[in-house]
Amino acid sequence: MLFSRAKTQLPTAEDALRGREERWFPLSERHRVLDAPLVTDEVPEGYDVALFGLGCFWGAEEVFWQVPGVWSTSVGYAGGHTAHPSYEEVCSGRTGHTEAVRVVFDPAQVSYADLVATFFEVHDPTQGMRQGNDVGTQYRSAIYYASPxxxxxxxxxxxxxxxxxxxxxxxxxxxxLRPAEETPYYYAEDPHQQYLVKNPFGYRCHSNTGVPVPRG
Known part of the structure; x- marks a missing residue:
């Protein structure tokens, strides 16, 4: 993960990088762990989608693909202005995106509430534009909800x-907290997908509080 001291102020749409009209790189067809489709623009009937930002997406994705009931995960960029950004552009602080994990899950096996609880328990949601030593707008905590x-x-x-x-x-x-419909999700480049399977000793940032979420 890049440890640059990126801007901690979100850019406006006018100040953000321009971006691209479409994705400019190929993606693997299958998830390396779950053997589901990696690109999940079409979700199976009865399944739901959760979209979270919780710091470095390498370790964050690993957390969610281990949750029973999760069908597929991917990493990408959400909450910003630049269309189809690159990883380096997001890390520059000039796109407005946060590193995000998209989770497709079976609500008959795991509830959205449990996924949100997991989200809060594996990072520190009080740190603003950072997680631990990772500083920048791309590390902010975010939930992009898909429905009321x-x-x-x-x-x-x-x-x-x-x-x-x-x-x-x-x-x-x-x-x-923002509606997912307000912020397009852009898939990250293929090397970042299931990064910790490809690099098992790679970087993980779990700057959590150690405080469990009370179950309601």
Whole structure:
């Protein structure tokens, strides 16, 4: 992961890099761990999608592909302005994106609430534009909800977790909550997909609080 001291202020749409009209690189057809499609623009009937930003997406994706009930995961960029950005562009702080993990899951096996709880437990959502030593807008905490129901679940978990963090002396949760429809998800380049399978001793950033989410 790049350790540049990127800008910690989000660029405006006018200031962001221009971007591209379409994806400019190939992606693998299959997920290296789950043997599901990697590109999941078409989701099987009855499945749902969760989209999270929680710091370096290499280790974040690894967390979610291990959750029972998760059908496929991918890493990419969300919450910004630049269309089809590159990894280097996102790390420059000039696209407005955060590194994101897209999770396709079977709600009959794992609930969205449990995925949100996992999200909060494996990173520190109080750090603003950083996770541990990783500093920049691309490391901010974010939940991009796909429906009003997901929004309500996310807000409920935030409220419960904030109360628990307050007891332990942590600050305010800075997680960005936005509708997924407002922020296109752009797949990251293929070397970043399932990165820790390809590089098992690669970098993992889990700058978590150690505080569990109270289950409601």
């Amino acid at each position: 129901e997901q929004r309500q679940v996310a807000e409920d978990v935030v409220a419960r977790y904030q109360a628990e963090l307050d007891k332990r002396g942590y600050g305010a949760i800075t997680t960005e």
